Amino acid sequence: AQSVTQLDSQVPVFEEAPVELRCNYSSSVSVYLFWYVQYPNQGLQLLLKYLSGSTLVESINGFEAEFNKSQTSFHLRKPSVHISDTAEYFCAVSGLNYGGSQGNLIFGKGTKLSVKP
Amino acid sequence: ETGVTQSPTHLIKTRGQQVTLRCSSQSGHNTVSWYQQALGQGPQFIFQYYREEENGRGNFPPRFSGLQFPNYSSELNVNALELDDSALYLCASSLVQNTEAFFGQGTRLTVV
Numbered sequence: 006a007q008s009v010t011q012l013d014s015q016v017p018v019f020e021e022a023p024v025e026l027r028c029n030y031s032s033s034v035s036v037y038l039f040w041y042v043q044y045p046n047q048g049l050q051l052l053l054k055y056l057s058g059s060t061l062v063e064s065i066n067g068f069e070a071e072f073n074k075s076q077t078s079f080h081l082r083k084p085s086v087h088i089s090d091t092a093e094y095f096c097a098v099s100g101l102n103y104g105g106s107q108g109n110l111i112f113g114k115g116t117k118l119s120v121k122p
Numbered sequence: 123e124t125g126v127t128q129s130p131t132h133l134i135k136t137r138g139q140q141v142t143l144r145c146s147s148q149s150g151h152n153t154v155s156w157y158q159q160a161l162g163q164g165p166q167f168i169f170q171y172y173r174e175e176e177n178g179r180g181n182f183p184p185r186f187s188g189l190q191f192p193n194y195s196s197e198l199n200v201n202a203l204e205l206d207d208s209a210l211y212l213c214a215s216s217l218v219q220n221t222e223a224f225f226g227q228g229t230r231l232t233v234v
Binding site: 009041049050051054095097109110113114 | 126155157162163164165166167170178180212214222223224225226227228
């Protein structure tokens with residue numbers, strides 16, 4: 006069975022400060038890893054994903070995440086946050102269904118990032 | 123290219139009633155998944171449909187059922203509503219064997 010643990014339910018940070026949102030997963034099979042962002046009263050938007058290859062993946066708005074297989078982690082980082090980054094962030098894993106199609110997403114409980122001026 | 127759309131956006135139902143939620147997939151997508159997001163929690167997988175057949179199911183009772191239509195749109199039906207069914211229901215569409223799922227805005231269901 007797969008599971009995702011997001012170690013921090015809330016992370017307050019000042020604008021332009023660095024931030025790390027932690028995510029650990031467990032799985033007995035190879036997985037895909039994702040970070041989704043959810044703004045208030047909205048659905049989920051994909052921020053970045055790890056499928057294979059380079060363990061460091063980046064998003065277009067300055068976030069990055071590093072896949073660490075030995076520590077089963079996929080922490081999300083940003084060197085300098087903006088007020089507009091205030092949102093809830095969800096880490097997710099996905100295995101494979103029979104036939105090789107992507108399986109369902111298993112989400113963590115989320116981390117609320119609050120950026121203060 | 124249209125995104126994933128869900129209807130209605132908000133819904134209030136009484137305990138014991140039945141509800142149908144609808145989802146239109148992103149153009150060209152043939153797989154639809156439904157998730158339940160309770161307040162303060164991450165989304166939980168309900169089930170997935172591919173080519174009009176259920177292609178995986180999470181830990182939800184049989185009173186949660188679904189359909190996928192030939193145009194790949196989908197419905198989520200919940201019978202005998204319980205107070206704990208109050209949640210945001212999210213639909214996500216994707217291409218089979220593609221790793222990115224696109225989510226709709228969700229339907230906020232309140233059971234009173």
